[in-house]
Amino acid sequence: xxxxxxxxxxxxxxxxxxxxxxxxxxxxxxxxxxxxxxxxxxxxxxxxxxxxxxxxxxxxxxxxxxxxxxxxxxxxxxxxxxxxxxxxxxxxxxxxxxxxxxxxxxxxxxxxxxxxxxxxxxxxxxxxxxxxxxxxxxxxxxxxxxxxxxxxxxxxxxxxxxxxxxxxxxxxxxxxxxxxxxxxxxxxxxxxxxxxxxxxxxxxxxxxxxxxxxxxxxxxxxxxxxxxxxxxxxxxxxxxxxxxxxxxxxxxxxxxxxxxxxxxxxxxxxxxxxxxxxxxxxxxxxxxxxxxxxxxxxxxxxxxxxxxxxxxxxxxxxxxxxxxxxxxxxxxxxxxxxxxxxxxxxxxxxxxxxxxxxxxxxxxxxxxxxxxxxxxxxxxxxxxxxxxxxxxxxxxxxxxxxxxxxxxxxxxxxxxxxxxxxxxxxxxxxxxxxxxxxxxxxxxxxxxxxxxxxxxxxxxxxxxxxxxxxxxxxxxxxxxxxxxxxxxxxxxxxxxxxxxxxxxxxxxxxxxxxxxxxxxxxxxxxxxxxxxxxxxxxxxxxxxxxxxxxxxxxxxxxxxxxxxxxxxxxxxxxxxxxxxxxxxxxxxxxxxxxxxxxxxxxxxx
Amino acid sequence: xxxxxxxxxxxxxxxxxxxxxxxxxxxxxxxxxxxxxxxxxxxxxxxxxxxxxxxxxxxxxxxxxxxxxxxxxxxxxxxxxxxxxxxxxxxxxxxxxxxxxxxxxxxxxxxxxxxxxxxxxxxxxxxxxxxxxxxxxxxxxxxxxxxxxxxxxxxxxxxxxxxxxxxxxxxxxxxxxxxxxxxxxxxxxxxxxxxxxxxxxxxxx
Numbered sequence: 001x002x003x004x005x006x007x008x009x010x011x012x013x014x015x016x017x018x019x020x021x022x023x024x025x026x027x028x029x030x031x032x033x034x035x036x037x038x039x040x041x042x043x044x045x046x047x048x049x050x051x052x053x054x055x056x057x058x059x060x061x062x063x064x065x066x067x068x069x070x071x072x073x074x075x076x077x078x079x080x081x082x083x084x085x086x087x088x089x090x091x092x093x094x095x096x097x098x099x100x101x102x103x104x105x106x107x108x109x110x111x112x113x114x115x116x117x118x119x120x121x122x123x124x125x126x127x128x129x130x131x132x133x134x135x136x137x138x139x140x141x142x143x144x145x146x147x148x149x150x151x152x153x154x155x156x157x158x159x160x161x162x163x164x165x166x167x168x169x170x171x172x173x174x175x176x177x178x179x180x181x182x183x184x185x186x187x188x189x190x191x192x193x194x195x196x197x198x199x200x201x202x203x204x205x206x207x208x209x210x211x212x213x214x215x216x217x218x219x220x221x222x223x224x225x226x227x228x229x230x231x232x233x234x235x236x237x238x239x240x241x242x243x244x245x246x247x248x249x250x251x252x253x254x255x256x257x258x259x260x261x262x263x264x265x266x267x268x269x270x271x272x273x274x275x276x277x278x279x280x281x282x283x284x285x286x287x288x289x290x291x292x293x294x295x296x297x298x299x300x301x302x303x304x305x306x307x308x309x310x311x312x313x314x315x316x317x318x319x320x321x322x323x324x325x326x327x328x329x330x331x332x333x334x335x336x337x338x339x340x341x342x343x344x345x346x347x348x349x350x351x352x353x354x355x356x357x358x359x360x361x362x363x364x365x366x367x368x369x370x371x372x373x374x375x376x377x378x379x380x381x382x383x384x385x386x387x388x389x390x391x392x393x394x395x396x397x398x399x400x401x402x403x404x405x406x407x408x409x410x411x412x413x414x415x416x417x418x419x420x421x422x423x424x425x426x427x428x429x430x431x432x433x434x435x436x437x438x439x440x441x442x443x444x445x446x447x448x449x450x451x452x453x454x455x456x457x458x459x460x461x462x463x464x465x466x467x468x469x470x471x472x473x474x475x476x477x478x479x480x481x482x483x484x485x486x487x488x489x490x491x492x493x494x495x496x497x498x499x500x501x502x503x504x505x506x507x508x509x510x511x512x513x514x515x516x517x518x519x520x521x522x523x524x525x526x527x528x529x530x531x532x533x534x535x536x537x538x539x540x541x542x543x544x545x546x547x548x549x550x551x552x553x554x555x556x557x558x559x560x561x562x563x564x565x566x567x568x569x570x571x572x573x574x575x576x577x578x579x580x581x582x583x584x585x586x587x588x589x590x591x592x593x594x595x596x597x598x599x600x601x602x603x604x605x
Numbered sequence: 606x607x608x609x610x611x612x613x614x615x616x617x618x619x620x621x622x623x624x625x626x627x628x629x630x631x632x633x634x635x636x637x638x639x640x641x642x643x644x645x646x647x648x649x650x651x652x653x654x655x656x657x658x659x660x661x662x663x664x665x666x667x668x669x670x671x672x673x674x675x676x677x678x679x680x681x682x683x684x685x686x687x688x689x690x691x692x693x694x695x696x697x698x699x700x701x702x703x704x705x706x707x708x709x710x711x712x713x714x715x716x717x718x719x720x721x722x723x724x725x726x727x728x729x730x731x732x733x734x735x736x737x738x739x740x741x742x743x744x745x746x747x748x749x750x751x752x753x754x755x756x757x758x759x760x761x762x763x764x765x766x767x768x769x770x771x772x773x774x775x776x777x778x779x780x781x782x783x784x785x786x787x788x789x790x791x792x793x794x795x796x797x798x799x800x801x802x803x804x805x806x807x808x809x810x
Contacts, residue, residue: 175766192780269784277782
């Protein structure tokens with residue numbers, strides 16, 4: 001009697017369980033992973049996120065997932081050790097961890113230059129598969145080539161060049177994995193690319209494997225584009241076992257900056273290491289020095305938020321937009337923040353009696369405790385019965401340290417960039433100053449403004465980073481109308497008592513980041529107050545106010561600003577928005593660094 | 606490829622033998638200086654003579670093309686010839702693989718291999734680079750057995766021919782050079798297109 005489908009799948013799972021430890025040992029005796037999850041039908045596998053391939057991994061959970069129904073459907077029941085070892089290889093070596101996975105994806109993203117944005121994940125998948133399979137086939141004698149034979153051939157250009165790389169790597173006769181092809185020109189190109197691909201895999205199989213990913217992407221892009229015109233997509237999708245591999249909360253930092261060398265995103269035919277027809281004028285030392293210089297200079301340029309978004313999408317990281325952009329600007333701001341205040345423990349002002357000790361003649365006479373000595377013995381003999389009291393030290397009160405709260409207003413009118421698509425130096429400056437204020441123990445009210453009624457702000461002066469970043473990374477791009485109502489509610493008619501308490505005299509620094517649109521601050525407010533009166537009240541109530549403005553000409557050429565200066569505003573001009581970063585660093589240092597606060601206190605006394 | 610059915614070898618063993626080539630074969634070859642044979646250097650023509658005697662199993666083999674005035678392995682001293690003779694030295698060591706003793710009936714295929722094939726290969730890369738590359742060592746091994754009409758164990762003539770074709774350095778170099786040229790042209794086109802787009806953007810603004 002033929003076995004039922006359930007029985008077949010159950011038996012298969014048993015076999016997988018039996019070989020799990022053998023598969024782990026192929027990589028190392030010491031590898032420990034959560035046992036694989038098995039799905040008995042493709043529907044439940046799909047619900048768990050395993051939709052395209054018959055196997056997948058989840059890097060964060062150190063988990064392997066196997067869709068048993070699909071394994072049977074593709075006739076791969078006999079390749080248990082091969083499939084498990086391959087998936088474990090993704091966990092252990094390629095990509096191995098979230099950081100390398102992210103760096104690889106970033107390199108591929110840079111290499112494809114927006115040509116095939118939806119295939120970044122697939123390219124990384126195919127690259128790491130080659131690295132893993134080449135090792136398993138040649139070093140461990142596993143039958144990886146037989147899996148591809150079982151999966152069948154395709155007319156897809158991508159499939160054929162990819163399989164031709166395997167044929168060359170494993171010395172398989174032409175046509176073992178590829179469709180027999182004629183000797184047209186495109187086939188010659190495919191052969192050249194497959195040769196380069198196989199050299200690339202051998203060349204980058206070591207510890208610097210990530211560096212080969214960009215070149216591999218450059219190699220595959222024309223084939224992916226060609227595939228989009230054929231039905232090759234469905235065939236190659238079966239290999240997507242890194243789909244959503246980084247699924248889960250959070251992602252590693254370090255991707256806001258581009259640490260990519262131009263040399264890592266060239267077509268392999270232009271790489272002297274891979275193409276011997278190119279003379280290599282650079283020795284390895286030069287390359288190393290270049291990398292070191294790149295690290296020393298902070299890893300190159302800044303990646304745009306949308307590029308970061310694309311990388312994380314390709315990795316399968318699920319993260320809300322707010323959290324993504326907050327992480328992005330937080331990471332960019334970190335090198336510019338003030339150091340954390342150091343907790344100082346001053347010497348005691350109050351001695352603490354701890355006990356008695358024998359007094360000897362080497363100690364001052366006034367330290368003798370006559371009462372204790374007499375109560376111990378009627379004979380007062382130095383060195384024997386004469387006692388002195390010993391004292392410990394009691395920590396005195398910590399020096400008073402209070403940083404002014406920050407009331408931050410950022411102009412988000414049409415003249416400003418959207419912080420979610422490109423690097424916004426306004427958002428970055430806001431992040432540097434806000435995070436420095438939080439480090440110094442202050443509270444922050446952040447206000448993003450544009451046209452009338454276009455205001456996004458924190459509910460109050462807060463110490464919650466998340467609320468602040470939600471404001472900093474928001475965008476309106478509308479008209480220009482300074483939110484005088486917010487100033488009124490904060491300093492003249494508070495919305496709630498807490499704000500009244502916060503905005504007490506001298507306790508707040510008001511910072512306005514804008515351009516010449518700041519002049520709308522001095523118009524009349526909707527409630528009828530003059531902007532100038534509100535401005536005066538704000539300065540008087542808050543204690544300090546600063547404007548940093550992106551202006552075309554000198555401040556003195558703006559009569560409104562001259563008057564504001566006379567009223568007590570500190571006004572700084574920047575020539576371009578990028579200069580805001582330097583301003584923010586200096587402002588944070590002057591306003592929130594501990595030594596500066598102490599120095600201001602001394603001067604006040 | 607013709608099959609010398611009596612002689613099949615384990616290719617893996619032969620490649621391992623090649624990998625263990627003694628340093629002696631990497632020595633500077635003896636060459637012509639001022640139209641006279643130098644008194645120093647590795648005597649490559651003597652190595653070839655010995656190799657052919659080993660392969661044919663005939664002692665004191667008379668080889669006219671090796672002993673006349675146009676000795677193809679005694680060449681004027683220059684870098685190009687030096688590299689070619691280094692290839693020949695490597696090949697003589699390889700052809701002295703113990704399993705090849707007496708397998709050769711006619712020296713012609715080996716003559717073509719030593720003179721024509723190795724001449725071409727020597728123009729592509731230095732002999733040391735060739736020797737240090739795993740695939741190239743396999744290529745050398747396959748070229749040697751092709752010249753001797755021997756097949757690797759477990760391979761048919763067509764499989765062996767296909768594998769040698771895949772390893773063929775001359776063909777590879779041609780393909781890679783073309784690929785490089787295509788990429789260079791693509792890069793030029795891309796830069797030109799970007800420049801045009803930039804110019805058009807400036808004009809619009």
